[in-house]
Amino acid sequence: MSKEVYLIALDDQGLPGVLDPAVVEEIFGRHGVDVVGTDAFVSDPDIEHAWTEVTGLGSGVLTFWRPAGRLIWRILFDLLTECHGFAYDTGGSLTVGNGESLRRLRASGNWDADDARTVTSSDELG
Incomplete structure (x- = not known):
């Protein structure tokens, strides 16, 4: 994935949704990351000076700036699988975490779902 990754929420009909702030905060907390606003x-912890800024918490789009390291990929994978959204990066790649997310992406009609990649672990993201 590239230097900017967007996690976009979709509802059951494939329309833009809002990521549940409590779920997002719980996922970050599970990995020892505090959410502030x-x-x-x-x-x-595995890469010295590797910081990823995540913005847009509480909205329908999370932006991951300069994602690097296994920790951020584990967080992103959990968000993909539990929130049924999809990740889009500036390189044009679409990624989903499971079949339900892919179904929602196809239902949206606004994205090229046939090019989406379904990942089965966080190792496939980084």
Whole structure:
């Protein structure tokens, strides 16, 4: 994935949705990351000076700026699978975490779902 990754929420009909703030905060908290307002800063313990800024918490689109390290990919994977959204990066790649997310993406009609990649683990993201 590229230097900017967007996680976009879709509802059951494939329309833009809002990520449940409580679920998002719980997922970040599960990985030891505090959410402050609408932003989070994630420092990967395996990579010195690797910080990822996540903005847009509480909205329908989360932006991951300079995602790097296994920790951020685990968080993104959990968000993909549990919130049924999809990730889009500036390189044009679409990624979903499961079949339900792909179904919602196809229902939206606004995205090229045939090019979406379904990942089965966080290792496939980074």
